[in-house]
Each structure stands twice: as C-alpha cells, then as structure tokens.
Amino acid sequence: MKASYTLSHPVLPQGAASKIDLLVTFSAEDAAAATRRSLNLSVVIDRSGSMAGAPLKHALQASRELVERMGPEDSLSIVTYDDAVATVLAPTKVTDKAAIGKVLSQVRAGGCTNLSGGWLKGVEHVSSQKSDERINRVLLLTDGQANAGVRDPGQLTNMAREKSNAGIITTTLGFGANFNEDLLIGMANAGEGHFYYIQSPEDAAGVFGIEMEGLGSLVAQNLEVVIKPAATVKVASVLNRYRFESRGQEVAVGLGDVYAAEARQLAAELSVEASSAAGPVTLATLAYRAQVVVDGSVREVVGEIPIVARLASGMDVAVSPDKNVLAQTSRLRIARVKDQAIELADKGELASAGKRLREIISEVSQYLDKASYEIAEEMEQLAHYAQRLESSKYDAVIRKELRDQSYQAGTRNRGDLALRGTAGGSADSLEAVSDAGGGIVLECVREGGKLRVHATSAGYDPGFNVQFPRSVREEGVRYVVEKLETSGDGTFYRVGGSIKRLVVPGQERVARSQDAATSARKGKPSASKVTAGSAADLPTTNSVGTGVIVQCIKEGSKLRARVVSDGYDPDLNIRFPRDIREENVLYVVDEIITMANGTSYIACGDIKRLVQ
Incomplete structure (x- = not known):
C-alpha cells in the first residue's frame, strides 16, 4: 500500500493566517499484483411480502451472479427472512454453483420484515467460518422497515458496531422507496461495510458487481490515520464521513478497507496561523497503520508522511490552487x-x-x-x-x-x-413536436442508476454525456434542441437554445405546466367486492405496481388478512372478503384505507392473486 498527498494551496502567504485543504490518497502499490483473498460471505435476503415481484426477482438474480463470481476457496451461506428466519444454504464451499442456484430459485415472498433476525443469523454463519486471513462479511438486502424482531435503529446500529469490532463486516442494500435509509446507512457505517441504494431492481446486479469487485481486490484492512499537526496548525475539520476522534490536537481517523479497484481518500481542512518565516514548513505529520495479508498471514504495516507547504511573499503566493x-x-x-x-x-x-x-x-x-x-x-x-x-x-x-x-x-x-438517482422531472411541460426539423435529437436513458442524455443525431458523439436540465429529464423520452456546444475540455456537450419533446405524429401539443391527468381529483375509494368463489378464481398478477400486498395467515382456527406492504401496521385487522381467504396466499389490492378510529384497515378496489 502506498500513500500520497496534495494540498489545495501548496504555497501560503507569509504573515497571514490561512485555511487549506489536505487530500491524502491510499492505494495499491501494484494494482495488477493484488492478491485475491478468500471470501466468507452470508447473503441475507428479505423475502417479506413487499419484496414480491420485481424486487425479489432481481435480488435473487443478482445473488446468482454473485455466486458466479465466487470460487471453490470461498464460503457462502444464504439466509431468507420475513416474519420467520430460514437458513436455505448452510455455510458451504462454492463448488456446486448449480445447486446453489437451485436453492435461490425456490425463494418466495412471504410476510413481515424481521430484519434483525435475518441479519443476526447471517452473522452467526459468518462467525462459524471466520478467519483473519479471509474477508468476513454479511450482505443484508431489504426493501422495508424492521417491523418484527429488534426494531430500534439505535440498537441495531450498536449491534452492527459490536459485530464489526469482532471482525464481521456488514454491507446493506436498500431496494425501492420504502426502506429506512437512516438505519441501513447507520448499520453500514457502524459495521465498517458499504451501503447501496438500489432505486430500480434492474440496478441490483451492477451494485453487487461493484461490491464484489472491491472484495476481490482488497489491499489492506482497518486503515487508521492519525493527523499530528504542528504547533501553529489545527485540524479544523475532517471532511469525509469516516469515524474519527480528537486526541488533544491530534485527530485519529478510521478509513476502513483499501481496494486496488478503489483508492481510499482522506480529506481535511487545516487552519494555519500567521508566520513570518519563509521557505518549506511542515504543517503536520500523518501516521498510518493497517493490516495486510502477506504469504497467507496477517501483518501490520505502518508509515509516516510529512505534510509540507511553502511560505512565500509577493507574487510567489499567486500560484493557482490545485483545482x-x-x-x-x-x-x-x-x-x-x-x-x-x-x-x-x-x-x-x-x-x-x-x-x-x-x-x-x-x-x-x-x-x-x-x-x-x-x-x-x-x-x-x-x-x-x-x-x-x-x-x-x-x-x-x-x-x-x-x-x-x-x-x-x-x-x-x-x-x-457518485450522483446516482433517477428521480428526474417531467418532460410534459415541454412543447411536443413530431418533426425535428433542423434540430438535434437527444434521448434520455437510464445508465447504472443515473439518468443520462445522449445525442442520437448524426455528427455527434453518442458516447458523450449532454449537460441537460434535470427538471425535464424523463427516461425513454426524446428531445429536439437548437444546438449542442462542446465543453471546454472536449468531453461532453451543453444544450443551447430551446428544448422540445419529440413525439409521434398526432401527439403534438403546446407546452403546459402539468399533466391534466395528474391534477384530476380521484374519486372516493370503495371497499373491495369480489364475485370469485375462492382465491383460485381470482385474476392473477406477477407485479405489485402501485398496489398493496395483503397476506392471509392462520391464527388459531381463524384465517386473518393482514397488510404486509411497508408503511402499514401488520398488527391491524383488515376488512377483506372472507370467501377468497386462503392461508399464506399473497394478494394485491388497489388501495388500503384506514378506518376513522385508526384501529383497522379496509381493502379497496380490485383484488388479484400474486403469483411468483
């Protein structure tokens, strides 16, 4: 592992106080020579009702692709959870990938979200195979809230910290729009792992690939840096989100793991007192230590870096900052x-x-x-x-x-x-035309969890990104613009002039502020009524869409319906047609409303049986 640094202002003025930024980079000495360490992983999959359909399908497919990246020296366990926790694959060497794929293909969506129970079972499996020479990690997948088992976010975060201190790392992956991001980020930070937001289920495989690329190129673990400032210097701020603590004037920062595929950076703001001296001055010393595996055994590496700037006067200070x-x-x-x-x-x-x-x-x-x-x-x-x-x-x-x-x-x-997100605006406010005329045609597409705009007209590089107003970006929409200007560095385009939406003939219209359909008032929802004789007679669907998932469970001699989609209380009763109730069947209803007294729900609109 090698370390280097740069300063935002390498030349400081004599006789004046200064604030400068320090950027330290830790990377592999030789990325190509990085040794892959064996993996000890547990994949913990939320199979609660809200994961039904596309989220669970893509989570399982991403898990299969993860298995394909593993080798016979690696150990894997798979845990699923809803109300109950199940080990569907006990810790095993990854030698029969087809058998593991068969296990994954049998996972189905169920009830509520016992996140803590599933995660702790994964920790248990990793602990049983733990070795300091291996990468010991739990990958926790969920799309919802912890509404069974341990529910308190603070308690779960503290538990993740305890497991990290014991050498078991936690990475969290949140699907969709209903999970608790503060909880998953908190667990990832405390657990010394990573957090990923999977906004679209189709992004799952790419995110798994990023995590596995890192695990396959681990250079060092438990990197800690101590910034030791000179007497005339203070550490004004650590800019990263790493854990850190002040030790008098010194600041200790835990950076976690260093990967050959991803350098680790530490950024800090330094306050430097005025000095009349001239020439080189040591602002601080960086002491670091980390664990590396050499010839199959763990060793500690240590080092120090002096952080040096130059004090000068007059024109010498006018050196451009490092952009x-x-x-x-x-x-x-x-x-x-x-x-x-x-x-x-x-x-x-x-x-x-x-x-x-x-x-x-x-x-x-x-x-x-x-x-x-x-x-x-x-x-x-x-x-x-x-x-x-x-x-x-x-x-x-x-x-x-x-x-x-x-x-x-x-x-x-x-x-x-960086900057992932696909919640753009709406192109509906634009004037819609069916003829591009002399304009340039652009298209908005989803790429790796981002909305990107590219030119499709001849004479323009389709690989260049187009700097484009986010308020009108909408996936799959085509646009007509007056002109494209190449950026100063020649790597992307900027839009010039008016922007219109390109549509098929017959859909032309003037610009409008919003879609009339979205502003129309909805009618009052009415309770669901069905004519089907049983659940088997219901229409079926394999997609939840904007609906709400209901499940029937047996309590004593009664079949009880409950809402298992996130954001609802699974303990409340629900008015639901009795003739179609069948144990463990999942249903999709158009809407759920809460009774005025807040003690129960009513299923409204159409009801379909969810098939997986």
Whole structure:
C-alpha cells in the first residue's frame, strides 16, 4: 500500500493566517499484483411480502451472479427472512454453483420484515467460518422497515458496531422507496461495510458487481490515520464521513478497507496561523497503520508522511490552487449540505432546505467552474433538488437520493456510485413536436442508476454525456434542441437554445405546466367486492405496481388478512372478503384505507392473486 498527498494551496502567504485543504490518497502499490483473498460471505435476503415481484426477482438474480463470481476457496451461506428466519444454504464451499442456484430459485415472498433476525443469523454463519486471513462479511438486502424482531435503529446500529469490532463486516442494500435509509446507512457505517441504494431492481446486479469487485481486490484492512499537526496548525475539520476522534490536537481517523479497484481518500481542512518565516514548513505529520495479508498471514504495516507547504511573499503566493483537490473537497462539503437540507426538510422547513442548496451552489461556483461534466452535473442536480424542495415536492425518493449521494461522496471514491438517482422531472411541460426539423435529437436513458442524455443525431458523439436540465429529464423520452456546444475540455456537450419533446405524429401539443391527468381529483375509494368463489378464481398478477400486498395467515382456527406492504401496521385487522381467504396466499389490492378510529384497515378496489 502506498500513500500520497496534495494540498489545495501548496504555497501560503507569509504573515497571514490561512485555511487549506489536505487530500491524502491510499492505494495499491501494484494494482495488477493484488492478491485475491478468500471470501466468507452470508447473503441475507428479505423475502417479506413487499419484496414480491420485481424486487425479489432481481435480488435473487443478482445473488446468482454473485455466486458466479465466487470460487471453490470461498464460503457462502444464504439466509431468507420475513416474519420467520430460514437458513436455505448452510455455510458451504462454492463448488456446486448449480445447486446453489437451485436453492435461490425456490425463494418466495412471504410476510413481515424481521430484519434483525435475518441479519443476526447471517452473522452467526459468518462467525462459524471466520478467519483473519479471509474477508468476513454479511450482505443484508431489504426493501422495508424492521417491523418484527429488534426494531430500534439505535440498537441495531450498536449491534452492527459490536459485530464489526469482532471482525464481521456488514454491507446493506436498500431496494425501492420504502426502506429506512437512516438505519441501513447507520448499520453500514457502524459495521465498517458499504451501503447501496438500489432505486430500480434492474440496478441490483451492477451494485453487487461493484461490491464484489472491491472484495476481490482488497489491499489492506482497518486503515487508521492519525493527523499530528504542528504547533501553529489545527485540524479544523475532517471532511469525509469516516469515524474519527480528537486526541488533544491530534485527530485519529478510521478509513476502513483499501481496494486496488478503489483508492481510499482522506480529506481535511487545516487552519494555519500567521508566520513570518519563509521557505518549506511542515504543517503536520500523518501516521498510518493497517493490516495486510502477506504469504497467507496477517501483518501490520505502518508509515509516516510529512505534510509540507511553502511560505512565500509577493507574487510567489499567486500560484493557482490545485483545482483537483478543490473539486474533491467541494464534493465532500456539498455532501454535508445535502444532509443539512434533509434535516431541514424533515422538520417541514422546505424553503430553508432549498435555500441551503442554492447557497452551496453559489459558494462552490466562486472557485470552481463547470469545465468538467461531474461538476456541471453536481450543480444541475443541486438546482433541481432545490427547486423540488421549494415547490414542496419532498418525498421518500428525493430523500433517499440525497442521503445516498451524501453517503457515497463521503465514504467512496467511485464515479459509478457518485450522483446516482433517477428521480428526474417531467418532460410534459415541454412543447411536443413530431418533426425535428433542423434540430438535434437527444434521448434520455437510464445508465447504472443515473439518468443520462445522449445525442442520437448524426455528427455527434453518442458516447458523450449532454449537460441537460434535470427538471425535464424523463427516461425513454426524446428531445429536439437548437444546438449542442462542446465543453471546454472536449468531453461532453451543453444544450443551447430551446428544448422540445419529440413525439409521434398526432401527439403534438403546446407546452403546459402539468399533466391534466395528474391534477384530476380521484374519486372516493370503495371497499373491495369480489364475485370469485375462492382465491383460485381470482385474476392473477406477477407485479405489485402501485398496489398493496395483503397476506392471509392462520391464527388459531381463524384465517386473518393482514397488510404486509411497508408503511402499514401488520398488527391491524383488515376488512377483506372472507370467501377468497386462503392461508399464506399473497394478494394485491388497489388501495388500503384506514378506518376513522385508526384501529383497522379496509381493502379497496380490485383484488388479484400474486403469483411468483
């Protein structure tokens, strides 16, 4: 493992106090020579009713692809959970992949979400095979809230920290819009693992691939850095989301694991007192230690780096700042502001949340231009989120995108995980035309959990990203623009002039502010009525869509219906047609409403039987 550093301002003024950013990078000495360590994994899969359909299907497919990446030296266990916890594959060497695939193919959706029970069973299996020379990790998949077993987020986070201290790491993966992102991020941070937001089930395989790429290129574990500032220097702030503690003037930071496929970075802001001296000055010393595996055994490596700047006067101080460092540290400061915006929005202060996002846009724009696509995209996303908040359009998806982006920026160094999110705006506000005329045709597509716009007209590079207003990005929509300008660095395009939506003939229309269909009032829902004689006579569906999942369970001599979709209380009774009740069958109803007294539910609209 090698370590290097850069400063935002390598030359400081004599006789004046300064604030500078320090960026330290830890990476593999030789990425190609990184030795793959054997894996000891447990995959813990939420099979609660809310996972039924596409989420569970894609989670299982991603698990199969994970198995394909493993080898006979690796150990794997698989746990599923709803109300109950089941070990469907006890810890075993990955020698018969077809047999493991058969086990996965038999997993079906069930009831509520005993997240703690499933996770703890996975920890138990990893613990039984634990070795310091192996990678010992639990991958926890869920789309919902912990509504059975241990439910308290603080308790679960503390439990994850305890298991991490014992050498068992936890990575969490949240599916859809109903899981508790604060809980999963908290468990991942405390558990020294990673968190992933899988907004679309189709993204699951790509996210699993990212996790496995890292595990297959582990260079060092338990990296800890101690920043020892000089007498005239203070550590004003650690900008990453790593755990850290102050020890007098010194600051100790835990960075976790270092991968050959992903360098680990530490960013800090330093305050330097005024000095009349000239020439090189040591601002701080960085002491680090980590565990590496050499010839099959764990060894500790240690090192120190002096952080040196130069004090100068006059024109020598006018050296341009390192914009790469500023871009990296700005990304971390923006991540903090996103969390601040969430905190304000959660309290209902949406206008203040939007204002805070616009303030950071203004601050960053003073010293960073939009020469790179990443910076331009960050600014566009911030403006989009600000507009959404100011328009009182704050929902679970926006919150999860902001939290995920903040988390990934603060803990990871991968472009494919940065700025993920597909909750764009709507192209419905644009004028719709069926003839592109002399305009340039663009298309909005989903790529790795992001909405991207590319040119499809001849003469333009279809591989270039197009900097495009996020408020009108909509997956699958085509656009006509007046012109495209190539960016200053020649790596992406910017839109110029008007933007219109390209439609098929007969769908042309003028621009409008919103879709009339979305503003139409819904009629009052009515209780479900069915003419089917039994559950077998119901129409079937393999997709939940916008519906709500109900399951029938046996309690004594009675068949009781309960809501198992997240966001509902599974302990409340529900008015549900008795003739179609059948034990363990899953149903999809159009809507669930709560009785006025808040003590029970009513199933409304059509009812279908969910087949898997």
